[in-house]
Amino acid sequence: MPAAGLSTAHSIVEPTPLARRIAGTIVIAYAVLALIPLVWIGLTSIKSPPDSISYPPKVLPWVDFEPTIEGYCNLFTTRSRQTPEYIASLPPADDRCEALARGKGMVVVGPSNYVPRFVNSVVIAFGSTVLAVVLGTLAAYGFSRFRVPLKDDLLFFILSTRMMPPIAVAIPIFLMYRELGLSDTRLGMILLYTSVNVSLAVWLLKGFIDEIPREYEEAAMIDGYTRLQAFVKVVLPQATTGIAATAIFCLIFAWNEYAFAVLLTSGSAQTAPPFIPIIIGEGGQDWPAVAAGTTLFLLPILAFTILLRKQLLRGITFGAVRK
Amino acid sequence: MARIRIENLHKAFGDFTAVRDSTFTIEDGEFFVMLGPSGCGKTTTLRMIAGLELPTSGSIRLDDEEVSFRRASERDIAFVFQLFALYPHMDVRANMGFPLKCDGLARAEIRARVEEAARLLRIDHLLDRSVSGLAGGDLQRVALGRAIVRRPKAFLMDEPLGVLDTELREVMIGELRALHTRLGATTVYVTHDQLEAMAIADRIAVMNHGVVEQIGRPQEVYDRPASLFVADFIGSPPMNLLPVPGGLAPGDHAIRVGEAMVAVPILREPADGDLVLGVRPEHVRLDDAGAVRGEVYGAEYLGTTQIVTFATGLGTIRARLPSAVPVRTGERVGLSFRSEKLSLFQAADGRALRTALHEAPVAGGRAHG
Numbered sequence: 001m002p003a004a005g006l007s008t009a010h011s012i013v014e015p016t017p018l019a020r021r022i023a024g025t026i027v028i029a030y031a032v033l034a035l036i037p038l039v040w041i042g043l044t045s046i047k048s049p050p051d052s053i054s055y056p057p058k059v060l061p062w063v064d065f066e067p068t069i070e071g072y073c074n075l076f077t078t079r080s081r082q083t084p085e086y087i088a089s090l091p092p093a094d095d096r097c098e099a100l101a102r103g104k105g106m107v108v109v110g111p112s113n114y115v116p117r118f119v120n121s122v123v124i125a126f127g128s129t130v131l132a133v134v135l136g137t138l139a140a141y142g143f144s145r146f147r148v149p150l151k152d153d154l155l156f157f158i159l160s161t162r163m164m165p166p167i168a169v170a171i172p173i174f175l176m177y178r179e180l181g182l183s184d185t186r187l188g189m190i191l192l193y194t195s196v197n198v199s200l201a202v203w204l205l206k207g208f209i210d211e212i213p214r215e216y217e218e219a220a221m222i223d224g225y226t227r228l229q230a231f232v233k234v235v236l237p238q239a240t241t242g243i244a245a246t247a248i249f250c251l252i253f254a255w256n257e258y259a260f261a262v263l264l265t266s267g268s269a270q271t272a273p274p275f276i277p278i279i280i281g282e283g284g285q286d287w288p289a290v291a292a293g294t295t296l297f298l299l300p301i302l303a304f305t306i307l308l309r310k311q312l313l314r315g316i317t318f319g320a321v322r323k
Numbered sequence: 324m325a326r327i328r329i330e331n332l333h334k335a336f337g338d339f340t341a342v343r344d345s346t347f348t349i350e351d352g353e354f355f356v357m358l359g360p361s362g363c364g365k366t367t368t369l370r371m372i373a374g375l376e377l378p379t380s381g382s383i384r385l386d387d388e389e390v391s392f393r394r395a396s397e398r399d400i401a402f403v404f405q406l407f408a409l410y411p412h413m414d415v416r417a418n419m420g421f422p423l424k425c426d427g428l429a430r431a432e433i434r435a436r437v438e439e440a441a442r443l444l445r446i447d448h449l450l451d452r453s454v455s456g457l458a459g460g461d462l463q464r465v466a467l468g469r470a471i472v473r474r475p476k477a478f479l480m481d482e483p484l485g486v487l488d489t490e491l492r493e494v495m496i497g498e499l500r501a502l503h504t505r506l507g508a509t510t511v512y513v514t515h516d517q518l519e520a521m522a523i524a525d526r527i528a529v530m531n532h533g534v535v536e537q538i539g540r541p542q543e544v545y546d547r548p549a550s551l552f553v554a555d556f557i558g559s560p561p562m563n564l565l566p567v568p569g570g571l572a573p574g575d576h577a578i579r580v581g582e583a584m585v586a587v588p589i590l591r592e593p594a595d596g597d598l599v600l601g602v603r604p605e606h607v608r609l610d611d612a613g614a615v616r617g618e619v620y621g622a623e624y625l626g627t628t629q630i631v632t633f634a635t636g637l638g639t640i641r642a643r644l645p646s647a648v649p650v651r652t653g654e655r656v657g658l659s660f661r662s663e664k665l666s667l668f669q670a671a672d673g674r675a676l677r678t679a680l681h682e683a684p685v686a687g688g689r690a691h692g
Contacts, residue, residue, distance in 0.1 A: 213406060215405075215408035218395070218402070219410075219469075220421070221374075221375070221396055222375070222401065222422075223396070223421055223425045223469075224396040
């Protein structure tokens with residue numbers, strides 16, 4: 001909305017108070033809209049199963065419903081139904097989850113698979129992100145600085161791997177992974193996500209590295225460094241913004257990926273996304289447990305993004321503003 | 324300090340030849356300027372001396388050492404970039420100490436040498452500042468500081484004053500000259516600005532299309548351009564170039580210009596094809612008896628002098644006249660030239676003809692070590 005006195009491409013105009021207020025209102029309205037599902041998930045995670053599916057919906061904690069940690073208990077534990085006599089014969093419950101379970105005629109028999117699945121997600125998402133960013137940085141530097149034969153064709157080829165939906169190659173990959181013994185392994189998932197992310201990383205990082213004047217490395221090389229040393233000591237520190245932004249994009253993709261995770265992992269390497277929706281409660285879907293799993297699953301990305309938000313913002317607007 | 328010898332140096336990028344068979348020597352302690360329009364190969368030559376580009380053929384010797392294919396870091400030279408290339412993630416002190424750190428010097432030694440260089444450049448008060456907040460001239464001084472801390476064999480500078488504004492550039496020319504006098508280091512300096520080149524150089528190499536057209540002291544290059552290109556490129560406003568018919572023999576000392584005969588320095592070689600007469604604006608005079616007639620077209624006032632443009636039958640002629648000389652637009656006047664200062668070129672290949680001009684001693688000149 002250029003008419004409201006916001007900056008245009010050619011001139012920086014200080015926004016008027018009215019424009020600020022309009023922009024602020026729009027941002028807040030959008031934020032509320034975008035946050036509704038997240039807030040709802042958070043609320044559902046502290047409801048009891050009957051409250052989570054009641055109609056009309058219960059919205060306000062302590063007013064409409066009594067918050068409970070049952071969802072989180074159900075997320076982290078497996079329980080089995082026992083006879084009241086057996087439960088009565090047990091010593092007093094030593095934690096809240098046990099007490100909640102006994103109230104429903106059940107006992108906790110062990111931890112659920114959520115923690116191992118979550119760990120799988122962490123290992124696979126961060127592993128593939130590190131790999132994609134390292135490979136992407138090196139490749140982007142090469143493409144940016146050297147005369148590579150068929151450079152444009154290679155870059156286009158790299159980009160073209162993103163042009164079809166990844167799921168289109170699901171069956172060949174499924175067969176290939178089965179033959180190679182990579183099905184349901186963390187290594188297999190890391191390689192898969194890396195191969196998808198590396199193309200994004202190369203293109204993003206090439207843009208960032210192109211913007212770093214090559215005089216910096218040349219100066220370092222004249223001053224006595226080898227090219228590799230110059231790359232590490234001079235180029236990398238200046239590319240941190242771009243690397244951080246790229247890492248977040250890669251991480252978000254690998255963290256959220258669902259289709260391949262469903263297809264290729266079922267046991268030891270299963271990630272959290274395919275696990276969360278199949279948390280079954282007694283007599284149907286255990287929505288509070290699903291919501292609790294989802295809430296916890298959001299936190300790492302939230303933390304990572306907040307930590308790197310400065311770099312992310314600068315990274316996304318990089319090249320748009322020239323000094 | 325070092326003497327740099329360039330022999331048959333050639334550089335091609337694919338089909339494009341950037342530098343064509345250059346051969347010249349930069350003497351020890353000399354302030355040598357490579358001057359030419361953009362794309363003439365001056366920066367490529369400099370980068371080959373630095374080791375940032377490898378020659379297609381030819382050789383580069385630093386003193387008597389063949390370095391053409393050595394790594395930049397093994398040549399012991401310092402390079403000052405047009406955009407300074409100061410590392411933005413380091414402060415001034417770290418930037419200046421960087422080459423010494425690369426060489427693995429002790430911390431105390433680095434500190435001492437950085438501070439010494441900073442004092443020399445009068446930037447010692449900036450040592451702990453971040454480079455991102457510095458003004459143009461200070462950035463330039465830090466870049467120079469980074470070059471001089473290592474006491475290299477030679478300084479290579481690629482348009483180091485190119486991004487500074489005019490006023491600051493004049494100050495920095497003075498500082499660079501003073502620094503050179505003080506350090507006596509061989510310096511190779513690239514610029515496209517002829518005034519800067521004239522002001523700063525011991526010797527100038529004028530380049531065009533990858534070829535060195537002329538090498539000489541600023542006065543030589545200005546007074547006796549070796550080619551039409553040099554004549555046109557050097558001087559502001561440039562030399563007046565008037566087409567004249569050829570057919571001259573050695574010993575001739577006058578040439579037909581339009582209707583008039585104009586005296587020229589005595590020819591030392593025959594000239595058959597069409598010629599071009601070169602006249603510096605300051606060698607044009609108002610003369611009622613002058614052989615060339617023209618009309619005043621306009622005047623630019625420059626303080627002590629003025630540049631007056633005349634429309635004549637031979638084309639436009641510009642003259643540098645004292646400001647006191649009254650000129651009125653539209654006035655018809657006669658012009659004459661200072662005959663002993665005129666240059667003659669072959670129209671076909673642009674080469675200057677040998678005349679008595681080349682035998683007179685060159686006026687002025689900076690004494691060089």
